[in-house]
Amino acid sequence: MLGKTAGSLYWMARYLERSENNARLIDAGFRIALTRSSTAAAEWRSVLVTAGQNYAFKQTQQDYNSQRVVDFMLRDPSNPSSILSVVKQARDNARTARTYLTREVWEAVNTSWMTLGALLKRQVREDDLPDVLAAIRQQSALVRGAFSGTMLRNDGYNFARIGTFLERADNTARILDVKYYLLLPSVAHIGSSIDNVQWETILRSVSAHRAYHWLYGTEISALKIAEFLILYKQMPRSLAFCCEQMNDNLRLLERTYGQETDAIRMGASMCNERLSRPIASIFDGGLHEFITDFLRANAALAQQFERDYRFVE
Amino acid sequence: MLRGKGSGIPFFDEMIGQGSDVRSPYREYHEWFDREDAARIQRKAQQAEAFFRTTGITFNVYGQDEADERLIPFDVVPRIISASEWRRLSRGIEQRVRALNAFLHDIYHRQEILRAGRVPTELISRNEAFLPMMMGMDPPGGVYTHISGIDIVRTGANEFYVLEDNARTPSGVSYMLENRETMLQMFPELFAKISVHEVSDYPLNLLKSLSACAPPKCNGTPTVAVLTPGIHNSAYFEHSFLADQMGAELVEGHDLRVVDGRVAMRTTQGYTPIDVLYRRVDDDFLDPLNFRPESMLGVPGIWDVYRAGGITIANAPGTGIADDKALYSYMPDIIEFYTGEKALLPNVPTWRCSEPDHLKEVLERLPELVVKEVHGSGGYGMLVGPAASKKEIAAFRAKLEANPRGYIAQPTLSLSTVPIFTKAGLAPRHVDLRPFVLMSPQGLTITPGGLTRVAMSKGSLVVNSSQGGGTKDTWVLED
Numbered sequence: 054m055l056g057k058t059a060g061s062l063y064w065m066a067r068y069l070e071r072s073e074n075n076a077r078l079i080d081a082g083f084r085i086a087l088t089r090s091s092t093a094a095a096e097w098r099s100v101l102v103t104a105g106q107n108y109a110f111k112q113t114q115q116d117y118n119s120q121r122v123v124d125f126m127l128r129d130p131s132n133p134s135s136i137l138s139v140v141k142q143a144r145d146n147a148r149t150a151r152t153y154l155t156r157e158v159w160e161a162v163n164t165s166w167m168t169l170g171a172l173l174k175r176q177v178r179e180d181d182l183p184d185v186l187a188a189i190r191q192q193s194a195l196v197r198g199a200f201s202g203t204m205l206r207n208d209g210y211n212f213a214r215i216g217t218f219l220e221r222a223d224n225t226a227r228i229l230d231v232k233y234y235l236l237l238p239s240v241a242h243i244g245s246s247i248d249n250v251q252w253e254t255i256l257r258s259v260s261a262h263r264a265y266h267w268l269y270g271t272e273i274s275a276l277k278i279a280e281f282l283i284l285y286k287q288m289p290r291s292l293a294f295c296c297e298q299m300n301d302n303l304r305l306l307e308r309t310y311g312q313e314t315d316a317i318r319m320g321a322s323m324c325n326e327r328l329s330r331p332i333a334s335i336f337d338g339g340l341h342e343f344i345t346d347f348l349r350a351n352a353a354l355a356q357q358f359e360r361d362y363r364f365v366e
Numbered sequence: 367m368l369r370g371k372g373s374g375i376p377f378f379d380e381m382i383g384q385g386s387d388v389r390s391p392y393r394e395y396h397e398w399f400d401r402e403d404a405a406r407i408q409r410k411a412q413q414a415e416a417f418f419r420t421t422g423i424t425f426n427v428y429g430q431d432e433a434d435e436r437l438i439p440f441d442v443v444p445r446i447i448s449a450s451e452w453r454r455l456s457r458g459i460e461q462r463v464r465a466l467n468a469f470l471h472d473i474y475h476r477q478e479i480l481r482a483g484r485v486p487t488e489l490i491s492r493n494e495a496f497l498p499m500m501m502g503m504d505p506p507g508g509v510y511t512h513i514s515g516i517d518i519v520r521t522g523a524n525e526f527y528v529l530e531d532n533a534r535t536p537s538g539v540s541y542m543l544e545n546r547e548t549m550l551q552m553f554p555e556l557f558a559k560i561s562v563h564e565v566s567d568y569p570l571n572l573l574k575s576l577s578a579c580a581p582p583k584c585n586g587t588p589t590v591a592v593l594t595p596g597i598h599n600s601a602y603f604e605h606s607f608l609a610d611q612m613g614a615e616l617v618e619g620h621d622l623r624v625v626d627g628r629v630a631m632r633t634t635q636g637y638t639p640i641d642v643l644y645r646r647v648d649d650d651f652l653d654p655l656n657f658r659p660e661s662m663l664g665v666p667g668i669w670d671v672y673r674a675g676g677i678t679i680a681n682a683p684g685t686g687i688a689d690d691k692a693l694y695s696y697m698p699d700i701i702e703f704y705t706g707e708k709a710l711l712p713n714v715p716t717w718r719c720s721e722p723d724h725l726k727e728v729l730e731r732l733p734e735l736v737v738k739e740v741h742g743s744g745g746y747g748m749l750v751g752p753a754a755s756k757k758e759i760a761a762f763r764a765k766l767e768a769n770p771r772g773y774i775a776q777p778t779l780s781l782s783t784v785p786i787f788t789k790a791g792l793a794p795r796h797v798d799l800r801p802f803v804l805m806s807p808q809g810l811t812i813t814p815g816g817l818t819r820v821a822m823s824k825g826s827l828v829v830n831s832s833q834g835g836g837t838k839d840t841w842v843l844e845d
Contacts, residue, residue, distance in 0.1 A: 054633055054634050055617065055631055055632065055634075059634045145597060148422070149596075152606055156421075362634040
C-alpha cells in the first residue's frame with residue numbers, strides 16, 4: 054500500500070472523529086449557555102480552547118457570544134477546524150484513498166459531506182441547533198457503520214483505526230486538560246461535591262453522563278470521574294480504551310509487515326507505563342502534569358507513526 | 367411523439383430514421399417505452415442523478431471554484447446500435463487504430479511515409495506534438511497507443527464518419543461503465559428482454575492489455591499503476607475508478623522516484639518498482655528533468671528508465687502526433703499507406719487553412735462551416751458557423767486570417783439524433799460516439815459500443831461535457 058494512501062486513510066479517520074468530537078463539545082457548551090447565562094462566556098471559551106480553536110476565534114471576534122461561537126465552530130470559512138471544513142478534509146482524504154475504500158464507505162463519507170454542506174449553508178438558528186448536531190452525529194454513525202461492516206481487516210483498516218483513536222485520545226485528554234482544575238484533589242478531599250452542572254458538562258462532552266451513573270450510581274466524585282475518563286477500559290472514549298485500541302492495531306501492522314517500528318514501541322509504553330496504575334497514584338503525581346505528559350506523548354506517537362509508515366517523503 | 371425537424375438542418379434520427387417508423391434496433395425498446403408510465407421514468411431519472419452524486423461521478427470545471435463539482439447530465443434513453451452496424455464500425459475502427467500505431471512506429475523510425483511524400487515533412491518536424499526524443503525508441507511490445515478513442519459521427523442510415531482520433535489519454539470510459547451500471551439498476555427488466563453486449567469486462571481487459579506490454583526488466587507478474595495529477599484534476603473520478611477496478615495503485619508524481627534504475631512507488635514499507643504506468647498526465651509533465659522543469663506532476667528521471675526498458679508508459683510519449691488535427695485530413699492516405707486498403711470509415715471532408723486555396727474557400731463559406739483549432743480540444747476555440755452570430759463570425763475571421771496554419775475547417779455535419787427523455791416526452795438531440803480500443807501485442811480489443819455523448823440543448827451540435835453535453839448508455843445488440 055502506498056504511504057500516501059495510508060496517510061489519507063489515517064487522516065480521513067482523524068477528521069471524521071474530530072467533526073464528531075467538536076459536535077459533542079458544541080452540544081455541551083450550548084446546554085450550559087442555555088441554563089446558565091452567567092457562566093456562558095467562560096464555558097464557550099473553554100470549549101474553544103479544548104477544540105484548539107480559541108486563537109483563531111479571537112482573531113476575528115471580541116466576545117464569546119453563543120451564536121457567534123456556534124457559527125464559528127460549525128461553518129466559518131476562516132476557521133480551518135470548523136465542522137464544515139473538517140468534513141471537507143475528511144472527504145478529500147477519502148477521495149485520495151478512494152481505491153482502498155469500499156463503495157459503501159466512500160458513499161457514506163461523500164453523502165455526509167453533501168448533507169452537512171446543505172445543512173450548514175446558512176447560519177443555524179438556535180432552535181435548529183439540536184437537529185443539526187444530531188444530523189452530524191448521525192452522518193458520523195453511518196460512516197462508522199459502513200466502515201466496520203464492509204472494510205477488509207487489512208493494513209488500510211489499521212491505519213484508519215489508529216487515526217480514530219489517536220484523535221479521540223487527544224480529544225478526551227484536552228477536555229481533561231481544560232477542566233482539570235475542577236477535579237483537583239483538594240476539592241474532593243474537603244468533601245465538597247464539585248459543581249453539578251460542571252461535571253455533567255465534562256461527561257456530556259464525551260457522551261457518557263448516563264454511562265457514569267450506570268457505573269457509579271449517584272456518587273459524584275472528582276476521583277471517580279477522572280478514573281472513568283482516564284483508566285476505565287470499558288468506556289470507549291477513555292484514554293485507556295483508546296490506547297488499547299491503538300496498540301491492538303499497531304500490533305496487527307507489526308504482524309502484517311513483520312517489523313516492529315518505533316511507533317509500535319511508543320504505543321506500548323503509553324499503555325504500560327502511563328495507564329497501568331491506579332488513579333490515586335496519578336493524582337499523587339499531579340493530574341495536570343499527567344495530562345500534559347499524555348498529550349505530548351500522544352502527539353509524539355502520531356509524528357513517529359507518520360514517519361515509520363512513510364505517509365510523506 | 368417525435369417530430370422530425372430540430373435545428374433547421376435535416377437530420378437522421380437513429381430511433382425513427384427520417385420518417386415515423388421505428389428503426390429495427392429500437393423496436394423492442396420503443397414498445398417497452400410506450401407501455402411505461404412517464405412519471406416512473408422521470409422518477410428513475412432523478413434517482414440516477416442522486417446516484418451519480420453520491421458515487422461522486424463528478425468532474426471539476428477548470429477555472430471554477432474547486433468546490434464546484436458538476437455532474438455530467440445522464441439521459442435514460444439508450445443509444446442502440448445493431449449487431450451488423452457494429453460489425454462494420456468495429457472493422458473500420460480496428461483498421462484505423464492499427465494504422466495509427468504503424469504510423470507512429472514509422473514516424474519515430476525510418477519515416478517512410480514522409481519519404482514517399484504522402485504526408486508533408488514540415489507537418490511533422492514543425493509540430494509541437496512530435497517528440498524527437500522518441501526517435502529510434504522501441505516501446506515495449508511495439509505498442510504506442512495502448513488505449514485509444516475514435517470519435518465517430520453518423521449522418522444517415524449508412525453514413526458514418528470519423529470525426530477525430532484520440533491517441534493521447536482519451537477519457538470517458540468510466541462514464542461508459544457507470545452509465546451501464548446505472549441502467550442495470552434502474553431498468554433491470556429491459557436487459558432481461560433485450561440482449562445487449564456487456565461492457566463490464568473493460569477494466570479487466572485493460573489490466574490484461576497493459577500487463578501484456580510489460581517492459582523487459584519486469585520480473586514475474588507486472589505491477590501496474592495509474593498516474594493521476596491528483597484529486598483536483600477534472601478527470602480524477604475516472605482515474606480512481608479505473609485504478610480501483612483494475613486493483614492497481616493510483617499514484618501521483620510525489621509518490622514516485624527512480625530507485626536502482628526502476629520507477630518505484632513509496633509504500634508503507636519502502637520503495638517498490640512499477641512495471642507499467644498508465645499515465646493520465648500529458649507528455650510535457652512526465653519528467654521535469656527531460657521536459658518541463660517546473661512540472662510537479664511527473665517523475666524526475668522516468669525518461670531514462672523508459673529508454674533503458676525499465677518501465678512501460680501507456681500511452682507511449684509522442685503519440686500526440688497521430689491525433690493532431692493538422693494530420694487528420696491525411697488519415698485516409700495514412701491508412702492506405704500502412705494497410706494497403708482503403709479506409710473503411712471515411713474522414714469528414716476537411717479544408718486545411720494552411721493551404722491558400724483552401725483558406726480562400728473557407729473564408730468565403732465561413733457561416734456554413736465548422737472551424738477548429740488544430741491544437742484545441744474539449745470543444746473550446748471552435749466556430750460553428752450556422753450557430754454563430756455575425757459578430758462572432760467576423761471575430762473568428764480575423765483570428766483565422768492572422769493564423770491560418772492554426773485552423774482546419776469542415777462542413778457542418780447534420781449529426782444524427784437520438785431522443786432524450788424530457789418532461790414533454792421524447793425529444794431528438796444530436797449525438798456522437800467514442801468507442802474505446804485497447805491494444806497489446808496480443809491484439810486489439812474494442813468494447814462493444816463506447817461512450818455516447820449528447821448535446822442536451824435543442825439544436826446544439828456541441829456534445830462536449832465541458833460545454834454542457836451529456837451522456838447516454840450505448841447498447842450494441844447481440845445477434
